[in-house]
Amino acid sequence: MASKVQQFRQVGKKIVAVGRNYKAHAEELGNVVPTKPILFLKPTTSYISQGQAIKIPPTCTSLHHEVELGVVIGRGGSKIPESKAMEHVGGYVLALDMTARDFQDEAKKKGQPWTLAKGFDTSCPVSEFISMETVGDPANTRLWLKVNGATKQDGNTKDMIFSIPYLISYISDYFTLEEGDVVLTGTPSGVGPVKEGDTIEAGLGNSVTIKFQVEQ
Numbered sequence: 505m506a507s508k509v510q511q512f513r514q515v516g517k518k519i520v521a522v523g524r525n526y527k528a529h530a531e532e533l534g535n536v537v538p539t540k541p542i543l544f545l546k547p548t549t550s551y552i553s554q555g556q557a558i559k560i561p562p563t564c565t566s567l568h569h570e571v572e573l574g575v576v577i578g579r580g581g582s583k584i585p586e587s588k589a590m591e592h593v594g595g596y597v598l599a600l601d602m603t604a605r606d607f608q609d610e611a612k613k614k615g616q617p618w619t620l621a622k623g624f625d626t627s628c629p630v631s632e633f634i635s636m637e638t639v640g641d642p643a644n645t646r647l648w649l650k651v652n653g654a655t656k657q658d659g660n661t662k663d664m665i666f667s668i669p670y671l672i673s674y675i676s677d678y679f680t681l682e683e684g685d686v687v688l689t690g691t692p693s694g695v696g697p698v699k700e701g702d703t704i705e706a707g708l709g710n711s712v713t714i715k716f717q718v719e720q
């Protein structure tokens with residue numbers, strides 16, 4: 505019987521996402537490099553797994569891919585010290601933080617939240633649960649993404665501005681983290697648009713790959 509952590513998608517716990525956690529990505533969109541983590545939430549209804557399609561949300565004209573390492577929380581907690589943070593990690597997922605960039609740009613201009621840009625149905629495609637052993641060192645793991653076979657993103661988690669222990673500690677100062685929650689740790693540079701009919705493939709390290717189709 506799979507544990508609750510392995511069933512993270514069914515447990516229905518929250519997705520806490522970190523924005524601009526790679527300097528090169530913050531700069532490619534003309535954003536200021538953050539001095540503290542930028543957080544937003546994605547609803548659990550945004551999850552899809554392989555075999556399901558990414559659906560372009562109504563009126564969106566610029567849907568972007570963002571490949572990210574997701575940390576699956578194995579043991580919940582509040583005000584977790586950075587020194588103990590990795591004891592709360594149960595495993596990982598490879599995730600896409602699909603983003604309606606036109607919605608986000610408009611929201612940024614108006615000082616509005618990113619909820620619609622980041623939280624629409626199908627905006628969080630994920631792999632199966634990945635064990636800690638499979639990932640090895642989460643602070644030095646390659647992340648890549650291709651659209652129709654062409655490489656668009658090829659980064660490494662060593663370039664994160666805020667480390668996984670720091671993020672878990674920081675987030676848990678504000679939100680209680682629960683077993684089955686997923687923390688999306690931000691995307692490396694190379695984000696860009698996808699359109700109807702495109703195929704997105706992404707990978708983590710040498711062993712995990714995912715593939716999703718984009719549909720209208």
Ligand SMILES: CC(=O)CC(=O)C(=O)O
Pocket residue numbers: 521522523524525526529533570601603608689690691
């Ligand atoms: C600019 C963004 O959409 C922030 C984000 O999600 C990231 O991964 O960085």
Ligand SMILES: [Mg+2]
Pocket residue numbers: 521522523570572601690691
């Ligand atoms: Mg992101």
